[in-house]
């Protein structure tokens with residue numbers, strides 16, 4: 001398996017269009033990487049360069065809008081789940097100091113007659129940038145497709161039916177989050193842009209981690225920088241998948257640090273897609289993951305109950 005810097009690199013084309021042997025090899029590589037590191041860089045992920053470039057362009061345009069316009073897209077009742085969240089609102093679980101970021105979140109669009117459509121608040125349209133919503137929508141569907149293939153590989157690795165996750169992620173509660181870490185204008189009180197945390201969801205697909213700053217905590221408790229090539233996306237395990245697998249797959253702690261002083265004047269952008277299932281999905285540990293050596297570590301809970309608990313802990317939900 002090729003290693004660029006700290007995380008293994010996998011080729012999704014081996015799974016989606018490969019022969020049976022390449023597909024099986026991909027499943028092994030991904031599964032082992034998620035047991036050991038919790039993060040991989042994925043090449044041939046299926047989302048076009050052109051779409052990613054457009055996504056970046058509109059994200060950058062949005063964050064350069066005047067503050068009062070951005071704030072008109074902030075809807076506190078939605079706990080940051082749709083639209084804009086201003087600088088300094090979110091903090092990591094267990095930390096009081098807010099992260100040095102502002103962000104915009106885009107959620108699911110239900111296009112069939114699934115009653116779950118009524119559970120999701122509508123997305124927030126940005127009037128100043130007409131192409132913003134259609135681009136976010138296309139990117140959202142692209143990440144769902146890549147994420148679904150990766151979860152099929154994980155299902156096989158875990159001894160589940162290949163399509164086990166499909167039913168839970170169709171019309172799931174995933175979030176596409178565009179983050180802007182603004183330039184640093186004065187000596188910061190800490191070296192951290194986004195404090196250490198684990199993601200809440202099943203898996204996270206991240207474009208833009210190629211800009212320096214993202215670090216993961218390795219088994220020896222060292223912070224290791226994550227870098228990926230521009231054509232790769234970084235995909236990590238979140239707490240929901242860790243919980244479902246009774247800690248077999250690792251939701252690895254990560255953070256974003258400030259750049260060196262000569263880069264303070266630059267913004268950092270990153271666009272994670274937090275792949276969430278439908279709220280009804282049980283996260284009860286899989287039987288195959290509970291053994292004498294690994295006794296049951298968590299109480300049964302649904303994805304919806306778990307999300308609610310976590311949004312309160314990070315200050316987005318009151």
Ligand SMILES: O=C(O)CCC(=O)C(=O)O
Pocket residue numbers: 179194199206208209214254255256269270272
């Ligand atoms: O900005 C990044 O590269 C990562 C952000 C992140 O970890 C998160 O929003 O959960």
Ligand SMILES: [Fe+2]
Pocket residue numbers: 197198199254
């Ligand atoms: Fe994260």
